[in-house]
Amino acid sequence: MVKSKLMSISEALDLINDGDEIAIGGMSFHRNPMAMALAIARSNRRDLALIDREPGLAFDLLTISGRVRRIRAAMVTFEHFGIAPGFRRMVENGEVEFIEDVCEGVMAGLRAGAYGVPFMPSAIALDSDLVQLNVKRGIWKVIRNPFNEEEEFVAVKAIRPDVAIIHAHKADEKGDVELQGPKYEDLLKVQAAKRVIVTVEEVVPEDYFRNNPDKLTIPGFLVTAVVHAPRGAWPTSMYGYYEADYKVIRKYFDAVKSGSNIEEVLRVFSNV
Amino acid sequence: MVKSKLMSISEALDLINDGDEIAIGGMSFHRNPMAMALAIARSNRRDLALIDREPGLAFDLLTISGRVRRIRAAMVTFEHFGIAPGFRRMVENGEVEFIEDVCEGVMAGLRAGAYGVPFMPSAIALDSDLVQLNVKRGIWKVIRNPFNEEEEFVAVKAIRPDVAIIHAHKADEKGDVELQGPKYEDLLKVQAAKRVIVTVEEVVPEDYFRNNPDKLTIPGFLVTAVVHAPRGAWPTSMYGYYEADYKVIRKYFDAVKSGSNIEEVLRVFSNV
Amino acid sequence: MSSMDNVIKCMAQQLRDGDIAYTGLASVPAVLAIALARHWGRDVTFINVAEIYEPKDMIIKVSSGDPTSFIGGKGIVTSLDAFDLARRGLLDVMFFSAAQVDRRGNMNLSVIGSYEKPRVRLPGGAAAAYLYRRARRVIMWLKEHSRRTLVEHVDFVTAPGPTKYGPHLTVCTPKALFEFDQEVGELVLTGLFPGVTVDDIINNMAFKPRIKEPLRILETVTAEELRLLNRWDPDGVRYS
């Protein structure tokens, strides 16, 4: 018989190993996998690496959690609040290694990973100072267009995260997922990652998808674990379900900026 | 004010020039853009080129229409009826040039075209006899993985058709399109093509999408023309609307196989 | 009952619990093989060129790409998705047929005769030229076990046979089962249907295969299985 992919958040945590590279779903203050991020922050995992294109709260929290050694992103922003506070503190102090990527690089790398090819050609400007840095790191390479030798471009190496963590709307126990509204690069992350944890607002019976086949966004064979985590994106927004709680995000911002340690910061999320 | 993209089938025909390369939507006997294919077959266009991955009726009809000089596909099949009859006749007689591609090549080329990059790496087997043929044609090239010099693979040059022709379910006059059910590579074709003609079962008011934002499949800025063509996929199937009319397809198959000329063949479609 | 029903059963028996399997166009026997394996209780995830994911039931049409042929699906999974899965090495099973297959497992779906002036222009190889490198297992079927289909060298290598790294290839014919031996790089005769002799097999093919003794006797369809095949495929498209 078919095994259920439903598990508790702590069982899902067991899918994450020390040193894993984790792709984080959502964007800035929207549909972040907060339930899982908080669980990781409170765990004893170590030396994790994070990757995302334009991350926000979950990424920033993990960056200061002590669980993370390396981060890779195109922009880490708290938008009109200011520079992401944990990101800024940890990178300025040299406490995490920051691989500064660009949107084009993360998208190209995730596409190569999702499509199972070694790299993707990109339109990254050759004279950005980031090119030499990321070529040295081995994640970019300047090559010629095989169909037009005069044209040079940046090839981006495939990104194959160990784990992708996505918060979504609904899933059944086979891992079939409905993801409403904005998608960001979450579908590429799911394809590119070796293991996929999807936390959801609602667990639905299988017939939900048979009765509403246009709701399927991610087929179950791409998903390793389904975790029932209602309000699992809070305080970030969940399209169609709840809005971002900017007061709590502001509290987090102020706490981190004022130098609070991780235990104090985590308290921001516990007085719900 | 915003111009309407609604036009008649003959106005849409004016978007097609002699010598154009045309990507055909749908697959085998499903959601083929038959209304437009019939219009082209009856027109005086010449030297057209066709491209698709696994085409069927519309592609085969155009192949024998006298309007087409070159075709490119991974498989041209009438499935359990047999080999596509027009394709077989025209290629065996040398009346059209056939560029034999593979699924992987068409998908990679369309992706490169859609993504605006010069080529895509592919997983085409290096020792297929097709490799030398398509390298000679300049559409494939064997290159090394820049991140692992020992690994060779086939790079596929971007496909940028002049025109894509897709039959869809609904559109508004701005070109916003709803495409239900199977997608095949139609979205890539729409992105990769320079001009896009979408024929639809129903023209809907703009508010249709504002009231049902999850119905949007193709945003209007990608679409050049919207043509109201109810039953425009007939006799191929239209997901959710009507089934394939295998009796008519069989009649076409028999007519072409028995050597009928294009005028006789077109009559198969006129006694509706 | 026809020999094609036995071929379908042979194909179905290659499927295993946990498989993700994809079927393409002109592949009614493959679709029926999956239906049969699922009927036996094997946990096979079914994705297909019709893009209807995990249908509950089916009614075979002349096109295996017909979306109305698949009933009660859970959504759309595109061929692009399926091929991405294969490129990442995660597609367990792909089905193919071919006009010719040779000792080395090379497939021809392109031409009979010369490439430039073919005697028969075949439909083309579709996904074969890459899934032969990326699917974990390939299940091939031949409608005809003959010197025309089982050749020493294919007229054109649309898709080259497996390497020692993969995929695992099995070929079901109306007479026999062949499995590709990655060590020797050849198709090896491993099974035959009841009532078929080894001579009957060898004399009806253009190369002399190695034989793996003892040869397995392949199961033929039961009355119950035939009833099911007829329910799914009342028009007998599988015989065409």
Added chain:
Amino acid sequence: MSSMDNVIKCMAQQLRDGDIAYTGLASVPAVLAIALARHWGRDVTFINVAEIYEPKDMIIKVSSGDPTSFIGGKGIVTSLDAFDLARRGLLDVMFFSAAQVDRRGNMNLSVIGSYEKPRVRLPGGAAAAYLYRRARRVIMWLKEHSRRTLVEHVDFVTAPGPTKYGPHLTVCTPKALFEFDQEVGELVLTGLFPGVTVDDIINNMAFKPRIKEPLRILETVTAEELRLLNRWDPDGVRYS
């Protein structure tokens, strides 16, 4: 009214009929510029990082990526779609701000100070390092017209300035409008707000720009426009 409202109007005036424009994160002024241009009747197609396509109305939040901020959208158009459009050369307008911009139009969104030991670690350049090569036009805004923001050489070239092939770059500041001259490869002063002198502009930046005479006098927001900006952005996020 604040100078930021004038900056937004300056940005809005760069938009033209038929434009397809994209806005990213931390880009409330850009979102408001599009709203204003559309209010004036300019036919601008609006796609954005919130992925809400062609909203009818908006209510600004602290995040320009907030999907609930955009009302009555026609569907989802992803950032991947938008960037594909740009890579094909079909995105008309992209908006950016920067911590520093220099004479050559180079942008810095990475660090102030040295890269390895930065005095300030900035958020990163996001899409800049490629849209500077692929968008047709870039509209940049600066919250501050100062020697800190308008520098002779940026500390780090996150995104290199335009080449002679593009894009067309304009920079709106609280004091002035600069346009990139593709021939000389420099930002050129082309406009100024009423009450601002050329000396005031030059003395508050770290490089001396060429000047295109006669300088245009830029329009300031009208009472009606201010009322609109306040309706869309009642909390004044645009001033933050």
